[in-house]
Amino acid sequence: MMKKTLMMLFLGCSFLTLTHADASKLNDVLDIKTLRVCTTGDYKPYSFLKTDGTYEGIDISMAHSLAKSLGAEVEFVQTSWKTLMADFLDDKCDIAMGGISISLARQQQVYMSEPLGVDGKIPFVRCEDAKKYNTLSALNQKNVRAIEPAGGTNEAFVRKYMPNAKLELFHDNTTIFKNLVDKKADVMITDASEALYQKRYYPTLCAVNPEKPLEFFEKGYMLPKGDISWKLYVDQWLHLMQKNGEYNAISAHWLKADDVKHHDKKHAPTKHSH
Template sequence: MAIASMIRRAGVAAGLAFAVTAVVASGARAQTAPSLLDTVQSRGALQVCTTGDYKPFTLAKDGSFEGIDIELAKSLAKALGVEAKFVQTKWADLLTDMGSGKCDVAMGGISVTLDRQKKVFFSSPYLVNGKAPIVRCADKAKFQTVADIDKPETRVIVNPGGTNERFVRANFKHAKIEVFPDNVTIFNEILAGKADLMIAESIEVKVQEKAKPGLCAVNPDEPLQYGEMGYMLPRGDATFKGFVDQWLHLAKATGEFAKIYDQFVR
């Protein structure tokens, strides 16, 4: 078993080394400007933008960050031979920060959307996800569908600037919509009776259901909308995207991804 494990680890290391060589070589032929891959390795640090307010993917805590995508960012940085440097951002500022060079990659439960793809690249999707309501458990039966929710007496609370708000405004034309700026404490507003529900990613509502007794996720395994998550990358840099996709593939193939995911969700 030990020998097999050593061979497997050696194979993964060789795979990453080959990926770096291959994407750098192909990038050198395909583009004249240096790839961000070279810049990151020369700098010795991978600048990772993250909101820090989206458990279980990213959460700012005691001056640092934790979550699924925080650990995966560290794994990506390690594969590049550099250190992960986290830069806190806001959902409304994600595209601006990517375009300004403030970050090399944005990670933290980011949904792949057409509007975003017009301005940035995305990695291969790493999770299938969708939008689902979270409500007080006593109200669970009342809010099963979009039609159930979209009534004048329903108070929907939403965090600004992301796909949650976009989904709410596109689908609810009669419900009262309240924007609440703090995505960490927003669920307490439902518990306190100041709002009836929030729409969020199905994974997030499952986690919040466990974390906050009295709240229940509504059909998280059959969400109101299908969605996928990916890592946001600079537009036009095929070499860097190629490496990130290869790293992600290997993280899943070796079980590293599942181990990190289970640490925060199971």
């Protein structure tokens, strides 16, 4: 009787394991030959929606590489930072890509891939104000006008660490920097990688202390919680991309050599990091 019970339990566990594996996004992509990728399309150099309706950027190239490894084509699903999590949990895509920060809040709802690289939040300001806004205490003042895209970790940072500052949520992440140039805002808290990239197009703006960010974090891709088979595949593909130099080659196409070095460097977190 005991042997029979144990055998039934073993068969039941085996059935559940096989059922879970069959339900994996990995099998879906392999069967359908389509990889659905949620991306905001407003975050250079990672993801940008062009006027002709096509996407470009570091993570756009990475999405095509992942799809190619699966013998599939990419179907990009437009989302926003404000609706990213809701769209992902609504099963609108198989993976979310595009400069996404790994955070504990996100990790509570989804799996995150192995980290792509280290980054950090820094002030992006007019160069004339770089020394003025180089500390968190200087930023957290009532007369400081911060501007951020709605949703995402930039807004969360300002609300947590700069509660005294005046926060404006801006609708267009691609033109938000002009507000700094035109002195309609004083600072934008953003990722060091984005600030270094955007400085090329806005030479009067400066990335403040990119080597010493106010908050440490890593970037990765969002994956469905509980789908171990899919996560293991994506992590292994990402590991190979990093080890064989393909990821660095893609990054170098978008970032200058110094910026790529900065992006891959292990920053030492400041006392405000977590």
